[in-house]
Amino acid sequence: MSHIAIIGGGAAGFFAAIAAKETNPHAKVTIFEKAGRVLAKVGVSGGGRCNLTNSFEEITDLKQAYPRGDKLLKRLFKSFDHKDAYRWFEEHGVKLTTQADQCVFPVSQDSQTVIDCLTHTASKLGVEVKTHYALEAVEPLSDGRLEARFKAHGSETFDRIIVTTGGSPRAEGLQYLASLGHKIEAPVPSLFTFNVSEKAFCSLMGTVVEPVSLSIPSTKFRSQGPLLITHWGMSGPATLKLSSYAARYVSECDYEFPVSVNWLNETNASIVEERITGIIAKNPKKQLGSVRPYELSGRIWNYLIERAGLSPEKRWEELGKKSINKLIETLTNDTHRVSGRGTFRDEFVTCGGVSLKSINSNTLESKLCPGLFFAGEMLDIDAITGGFNLQAAWTTGKVAGSNRL
Known part of the structure; x- marks a missing residue:
């Protein structure tokens, strides 16, 4: 037989x-x-x-x-x-x-x-x-x-x-x-989470932002989907996809590399600028922290305001061109440093x-x-x-x- x-x-x-x-x-x-x-x-x-x-x-x-x-x-x-x-x-x-x-x-x-x-x-x-x-x-x-x-x-x-x-x-x-x-x-390895040592970022643990775009600067590697912020860094489908696409590249980098977060999943900066200027026109006297664009959560929005070097108490009408550009850059191209990887459960x-x-x-x-x-x-x-x-x-x-x- x-x-x-x-x-x-x-x-x-x-x-x-x-x-x-x-x-x-x-x-x-x-x-x-x-x-x-x-x-x-x-x-x-x-x-x-x-x-x-x-x-x-x-x-x-x-x-x-x-x-x-x-x-x-x-x-x-x-x-x-x-x-x-x-x-x-x-x-x-x-x-x-x-x-x-x-x-x-x-x-x-x-x-x-x-x-x-x-x-x-x-x-x-x-x-x-x-x-x-x-x-x-x-x-x-x-x-x-x-x-x-x-x-x-x-x-x-x-x-x-x-x-x-x-x-x-x-x-x-x-x-x-x-x-x-x-x-x-x-x-x-493929399919892993990203370790991010920045305390302010990790303090947002448990927050899910959907959808976002993730990318590795100066490469063609990018992904879209929900981003989960954990006590160690980035997880969720967007992170796992990017880890799969860039598995060999990040291995060669010894898992030390930059990752850019487009919190709005919007690649056209002029559309974002139009939205921001619209908010300024409608809410000139209101504080930045009280009006959240793109339905971002309060925790994420306040984090991004401060990351852009602004104060949540600042009024929208007080934003100059330089501040507006910095805010748009933070919303669409927020770069963080990955310092290691984590495995995806079992x-x-x-x-x-x-x-x-x-x-x-x-x-x-x-x-x-x-x-x-x-x-x-x-x-x-x-x-x-x-x-x-x-x-x-x-x-x-x-x-x-x-x-x-």
């Missing part, structure tokens, strides 16, 4: 195992997981509710969601995309709902629903699961099969191996693949992994080692938040597992 090994019991691993068994019903399919339980990351996805995909309604170019791997996924989505994933889960008993932000969750709002679906489907097909199996090396044999060596479990021989072990925080963790000739893109994502140049873009099979396939975050594919990373896992797992022996 042919034997297919799935190395890694996460989202991509289970989808690959299910697809492999359905495509090759007479083959033995086994998932090998190094931890004591499977699908742990699925369990914490979406704060424990499992944001398993996205409607993609607001995505006009996959590059917007996938800073790395967009071209490959555009090709693979022809075989299995977000609509197919939505249909697959509903057909397997997981009723789904799409939120206003286009994120897709199970109606149960419980990730265990998704975990149960995957484990029950795999079990029903006859997929075996073995935990506490950590892969150490893969060796191609002269007869075309592959030998996998597991820590504390010795070696086993397989007709096909699909590696779905997720992102590796260090390149050394992928050395066994590099030794086979695969190009490895150096892993660096949903840690890495940029990097097995280079897409080392795999067949149609099958996800290694170009260097026949019979060896890859899926999930093991590949140099990663995304912004919103269900896009799990969608990449479903898609690549499905494609890698659907190849016939």
Whole structure:
């Protein structure tokens, strides 16, 4: 009997195992997981509710969601995309709902629903699961099969191996693949918050401003969305998106870089000036702190007034041209210094992994080692938040597992 090994019991691993068994019903399919339980990351996805995909309604170019791997996924989505994933889960008993932000969750709002679906489907097909199996090396044999060596479990021989072990925080963790000739893109963190040491800024913790535009000066990296101010700095979707887009750049900067906040999400300064002059005309005798433009909260507005070097008690009619320009600059281009990063809870994502140049873009099979396939975050594919990373896992797992022996 042919034997297919799935190395890694996460989202991509289970989808690959299910697809492999359905495509090759007479083959033995086994998932090998190094931890004591499977699908742990699925369990914490979406704060424990499992944001398993996205409607993609607001995505006009996959590059917007996938800073790395967009071209490959555009090709693979022809075989299995977000609509197919939505249909697959509903057909397997997981009723789904799409939120206003286009994120897709199970109606149960419980990730265990998704975990149960995957484990029950795999079990029903006859997929075996073995935990506490950590892969150490893969060796191609002269007869075309592959030998996998597991820590504390010795070696086993397989007709096909699909590696779905997720992102590796260090390149050394992928050395066994590099030794086979695969190009490895150096892993660096993605999806993290920004540490800002300015006390006045962090005193606004708990405040959400939506939407804002964030950018890194002198680069093309920018993002939009809600900004959450925390006791350590910046968080929220806008921050996490920017960290994903600029993952390699800020790593090279050792996480010390400037970030500009456009509090109004308005790039046309003349429109902002028109709004400010309109406020002056209507409220000349009122104090700056009593009239808030763009529905900014009192805390944010007073902070920005003082950041512009003005006093909340100053009257609007007392603003000269220089003060108006300084206020507009603060509202639209407020630059802060980032001094370090924080991880995003347990949903840690890495940029990097097995280079897409080392795999067949149609099958996800290694170009260097026949019979060896890859899926999930093991590949140099990663995304912004919103269900896009799990969608990449479903898609690549499905494609890698659907190849016939």
